Amino acid sequence: METILNRIIEEKRKEVIRLKECSQILQNLETDKRSLIQKLQNAKDIAIIAEFKRASPSKGIINNQLEPVEQAIVYEKNGASAISVLTDQSFFQGSFSDLRAVRQAVTVPVLCKDFIIDPIQIDCAASSGADLILLIAAVLEEDELLMLYQYAKSKGLEVLIEVHDYKELEKVGKTGAKLVGVNNRDLTSFHVSLDVTEKLAEAVKSTGAFLISESGIHLQKDVERVKKAGADGILVGEALMKSSDLSRTMQNFRLAQTTEGKL
Numbered sequence: 001m002e003t004i005l006n007r008i009i010e011e012k013r014k015e016v017i018r019l020k021e022c023s024q025i026l027q028n029l030e031t032d033k034r035s036l037i038q039k040l041q042n043a044k045d046i047a048i049i050a051e052f053k054r055a056s057p058s059k060g061i062i063n064n065q066l067e068p069v070e071q072a073i074v075y076e077k078n079g080a081s082a083i084s085v086l087t088d089q090s091f092f093q094g095s096f097s098d099l100r101a102v103r104q105a106v107t108v109p110v111l112c113k114d115f116i117i118d119p120i121q122i123d124c125a126a127s128s129g130a131d132l133i134l135l136i137a138a139v140l141e142e143d144e145l146l147m148l149y150q151y152a153k154s155k156g157l158e159v160l161i162e163v164h165d166y167k168e169l170e171k172v173g174k175t176g177a178k179l180v181g182v183n184n185r186d187l188t189s190f191h192v193s194l195d196v197t198e199k200l201a202e203a204v205k206s207t208g209a210f211l212i213s214e215s216g217i218h219l220q221k222d223v224e225r226v227k228k229a230g231a232d233g234i235l236v237g238e239a240l241m242k243s244s245d246l247s248r249t250m251q252n253f254r255l256a257q258t259t260e261g262k263l
């Protein structure tokens with residue numbers, strides 16, 4: 001079945017060829033790497049990974065009026081623990097220049113959000129200043145996931161491995177990943193449900209990894225729900241890109257309480 005995810009990966013294969021052709025001109029942004037894991041270890045509250053996302057296959061244009069550096073600065077001011085920057089051009093209207101510009105403007109770790117299938121993309125992320133990368137278990141075989149994970153670690157990057165079901169979570173095993181994202185969005189059907197975090201939380205936490213709940217978080221009650229399930233962090237794009245009062249939206253997220261009344 002032809003899905004958007006298949007089309008994205010087909011596009012990535014072409015991009016990898018192009019990147020390999022011009023890899024020698026990668027301009028290295030020399031940076032001391034920043035650690036999201038350390039932030040999570042010291043966190044008293046749920047961490048927010050705030051995403052810069054102009055458009056997406058499921059929503060079309062989300063907001064293409066915002067400037068990445070300005071938006072990232074506001075994210076940081078309002079307590080974001082990390083900034084996620086979409087670098088895919090064809091489907092999300094992002095770029096490695098966005099990533100590079102954001103990394104130079106903030107002091108928190110920056111996540112390169114892309115569909116990584118080859119080490120050359122990790123080189124690109126690292127040379128653009130990324131502190132961490134995303135690896136999506138749904139688009140990688142177990143051995144590819146392990147190889148890319150180890151390659152990223154060898155470059156000093158942290159890795160967030162994204163899963164959507166138990167089968168994908170099994171692939172994470174050998175990596176020993178410390179950051180596991182549960183994507184509430186099914187990347188094939190685009191169906192979004194926070195049930196996914198609730199379902200997988202225990203299995204993720206039992207690996208000893210930090211759990212990041214990704215996608216479909218719009219309201220304080222959504223944060224409360226995933227926090228109650230055990231999430232250490234949330235990754236939010238659309239709700240922040242569309243917010244007319246970012247500091248209020250982010251404050252609401254930070255103040256979300258579990259039903260036990262714990263902050």
Ligand SMILES: O=C(O)c1ccccc1NCC(=O)[C@H](O)[C@H](O)COP(=O)(O)O
Pocket residue numbers: 004005051053056057058059183185187190214215216217235236237238239
């Ligand atoms: O967002 C999409 O439509 C999408 C489609 C295909 C592959 C990935 C996709 N999104 C990537 C993400 O996981 C989200 O950008 C991220 O988790 C934030 O989600 P949201 O808060 O719902 O914008």
